[in-house]
Amino acid sequence: MFLGIDIGTSGVKATVTDIRGKVIANAYRVLNTYGQEEKKRELNPIEVKNYVFEILKEVIQKSRPAKISMITVSSLGEAVIPVSRGGEALSMSIIGSDPRGARELEWITEQIGEQELTDITKVNLSYIYSINKILYIKKHYPSIHQNTWKYMCFSDYVGYLLTGETKIDYSMASRTMAFDIHTNCWSRKILETAGIEEGLFSNPVQGGSIIGTLLPSVKRFLGIDYEIPVMAGSHDHIFNAIGAGVTTPGSCSNIVGTTEGITAVLERTLSTQNISAENISCEPFVRAGLYNTVAWHNAAGAMVNWYIDTFWKEKTMSKGQILDYLNHTLDSEPGNLMVLPHFAGATAGYMDEKAKGAFIGLTMMTTREEIFKSILEGASYECRRILESLANSEIPIDRIIVSGGGSNSKLWLQLKANILGREIYRSPYSDTGALGGAVAAASALGEYPSLEEAAKEMLGEPELIEPDMKCHRVYQERYEAYQELYSKLKNVNHILD
Template structure:
């Protein structure tokens, strides 16, 4: 049996999963930022470690475990000492630190050269500029740090005392050469960041080591448990959705919304990465890559609406309110447009100063109209991203939606706006399932990721677009595309 351990921004979860994809035990622990003032976004790395241990214990204490595969949020940095203890804050990607340092990197190399090497569009979220900020502004922490890790290799290090990172996570640092699957000598040399400060890059699904004996005793696990490199969390979500071949696409709907499309490297050129602000990273299957495109606000919009407009804050009441609103709203498209930039704009705009907007309000507008328009806005944004991916070279064959924020109503809106069938899978915990699939392959249960997916992922309902609504949404999408450029300057002049 195999554990997928998924380290996220707002919580960690672990599932014990058998060879057929059945979940036999689960653990989940929520947490929040330890610091958010002044644009800082920090996670307490020690608290995340304790959460991970509790998740593992709750999922599988006393049971047979073959492997633990670790996936995690990308871009964050965690400075540690030789024992694995944090010696500084866990700084995540959306933290403002490193903005000036990114400018310095761009001035030194130029955006095109950086994209040629790393496969990344230029953004302030990456690890390199945050490491440089730490080096410049908190040199005592930088010097004290034995390693500066992401949350993936941080958890792996504490589980087995080996500093390894998979290619997909390494690629989110802006220090990794995706053409060679190794740290870029030219970027390390310029930055002054030594290889010794970083983990050793290895493929996803590689055995990092065996579980520390004292931890095995604490967790009541066998000492022979293999610690396996997972991936950037978007990639494990894709695998757990059954997405593992070129042309297939995973759409993860949660607080944010991600679109992970699998393709060959030749399908995504440096020019298309720059033009559409879509990054490219190594996938968990050899010689394949994947995009990482996302919308900053998706499911969180509905929670915001219920909290602030319906004034319900208890979790159980929020869920019942969602169900009530889903029944009240019309099946037909609304006349409203929501620009879902409530936390800035991600792909393809990468505009942290953009803000949300609701357009088309009248005295006839009902509460359920606004509720549905929030879902429509998130999916208009997704449709724009998908169009850019297709123009960049993605030959779309299949899209699979997953995540904790999906409902039948939302999935039908998604199919109608995107104009393609939207597939679903039975196990919604696709991130942990993706990790378990990699564990099953490395343990020899299956010969390949594709074979393991075939055995462990069970397809569920398919949502077909309604031809009438699809045509209306297609026309409305053309209007939606004009909103961001029309109000961009106004939004930038609004001081928050």
């Protein structure tokens, strides 16, 4: 049995999976995002810690008498936790989409130079990365910085809580924008420029490696008397891709959750020119010598949640009933509205924290049902734009596999296929993160000869969704108009900041 922990922006999950990929037990806790009324975006590390231990205990009890062979951890990237020498979080965690750090990015880019900084890290230069948040803390909260023993991301923080080891896998280290992807070490040039000591970070290790076993105190809490190895925590994009069956170049994972991620496996790093031109990045994959793209937009399921909270205030039905009604009432013909889905800023392609969403085409006759469909279309337009950025970077995509909560909507899947104008596949599992962790664990323990074999044996066959090319021709014309929306609305949105 393999136990996967996943820390996302909106919640903490734990799932126990067997050697054949069958889910045996799971548990979930909702996370709050704090500070939004002050234009901040923070998670509470203490809340995360408490929930991690709660759901660990819950799924272990549910899966007894079976024993857990390995624990894997995946998490959102970039989020920063200042940790004291006693192992306690010193403040809230500033997550990547929090706009703080924009000025610090400008400063460090001026000091090192845009091309060299991109050459070293292979990430698109953005305010989202951890080093910018650390510089912000250092400047505005000097007492917190002075008392910080380690700056951690959620993956190595949870790994530390479980094992007492401070190790971070290469993919998560890459999301700090302080990691040299060529040497797999912290960049001396970046850290010296920033005035940050290397000892403030966890030790980088290859993804898929074992960092240690559970601490005796953790075993006592969980009520177990045997050793469980813990794998180095990975960026959630990677485990989601593996859980969708994406383990080699050519296939692409499209996970539709709170945000929407696009992950393709690469044989080599992206060129600095393509990273700068397309505003996408890459990071080390769990298999040595391979890399993967990191591209996403911030508001997919988040827009759906906003829509329900805003337009269904009477709440005579549950959220699930509302979504079921909408998915069965609406057809997949092109709607009469267009949405720019930058409700939480713009990411890949723009990296503009001041960008905002927009509805185009509203009339006195517009219904809330039409608004819902336009939200799904807007997210799908943004997905297409990101896929075109990958194509411009000469990344071949032969197969797109969709997972996440959004993959449960047949309407959304059909709209996406129609807008992309190509076949897409629906993963048989929406929660691919836990499965990806199980596949990686089974491979690491030698249960299967390779990651590819583990994925082949443990994952089911995806479902094909074919595009309606008649609808696609209509969407093609509208997509050309969609591509102009950001630039036409940029100045107005910045004024409204």
